Amino acid sequence: MSDVIPDDDGAEPIDTMMLPLDAWHRERGGRMVEFAGYWMPVQYEGILAEHLWTRESAGLFDVSHMGQLYIAGEGVEAALEAVLPIDLATLKPYGPRYSLLLDENGGILDDLMVTRWNTGFYLVVNGATKWDDIAHLREGLPDEVTISHLDDSALLALQGPKSFTALERVVTGKYPLSGLTFMKGGQFKIAGIDAWISRSGYTGEDGFEISIPAENAAQIADLICQQPEVKPIGLGARDSLRLEAGLPLYGHDLSPDTSPVEADLLFAINKRRRIEGGFPGAHRIMGELASGTPRKRVGLALDGRQAAREGAEVYKEDKKVGILTSGGFSPTLGHPIAMAYVDAAHAASGTILTIDIRGKRLPAGVVPMPFVPHRYHR
């Protein structure tokens, strides 16, 4: 049989790096694969069990490969608005907001989270793109604005309906953890160690993202996993969970060849910016807002059990009308699901299309996303 080739996200063939929790993952039986230039656990006990556990209870994900940046300096607000389509006037302190790094043509260079701290901004960017992002930001920001790569910090995500119960037991702070609702954050302590915690994540579940010093990561991961609700979860389930949640994955569903309008990420172009422009690619994006795009990112649901994968072609009768950018079996729903870019004429919910899987045409219906309802704590 063919080798199982783990997904990579376009990592360069350089020496694979180790994350702060490398030994921690191996001790727990994590099967390590190369991802975004790092050794990372794709699974522990199995993707299906880990997926279902996260939906029922709580899973701890190591996302320390992601880039944590701190951007500050004179004129930082105007400088950031020149590179991101974000409206910082409406961004209150400590709550992360989703944004996009765009090129001059409005193509997506990365998707990211932006949080206002007291004197600057905390950004979380994708692991595989972080070096390019830093270079792009250095290029686009004036000299007075400095970028610090917080590479001595680890990042954990605790996701699932029992995340709050588990985390509350180990957290102390000036205010209770229950003060955080979805997309709010604050400074707390875990085992006496400073932790920046936001109520956010990428699984569609309630949950938290936790930034801590790398040197304390193993101790804190241990403490969280000692809670009976929590198990460590690998990259495999992270991918199937985010797919069910309808959340696009950079390098697959988003790329420099996709615009935010066709990717259905209009909410990332904040209202004032849609009117005023003044961000990279504004010309194209404002044009697309007015007259639409030739293609759209949609969700597809398949009957049966055979999954369609990234790269599979989508047809309406004999005409090719699109291509899959993500796809797999949905453990929660018990049937395969996919994301695809399809011609706008065939993007309406309820449209029946076919997907070519190794020469076989399987029917698939356009369905609204998320496939599995979000359960954020608002």
Place this chain on the structure above:
Amino acid sequence: MPRYFTKDHEWIDVDGGTGTVGITDYAQGQLGDITYVDLPASGSAVKKGDAPCVVDSVKAASDVYAPVSGTVSEANAALEGEPELVNTDPEAGGWLFRVMLSDAGELEGLMDQAAYDAYIAGL
């Protein structure tokens, strides 16, 4: 009944002129949770090295290669409702398909159990 193994982690049990093909326990462990098996149709001709069967896991789809040439005589119908048999019983109840061998000489290049065990120990 002799059992042979390929470097691609298929096994074949040969009984007279018919071989029963599956994937090894090592292979199913590497693949993880199997959600679907695309089986070959009875009567279809296969050539050694063809991929008449695809095993789908949560993570990826993987080809299963024919260890020998011949004609498919049967596919394991139990896998349609229970593809996870390939995980739980890969080297018996989770067999994939049977093939009537057209050239028994093709078995000569395959490994026996001891050779296969040594092979995976070195991976």
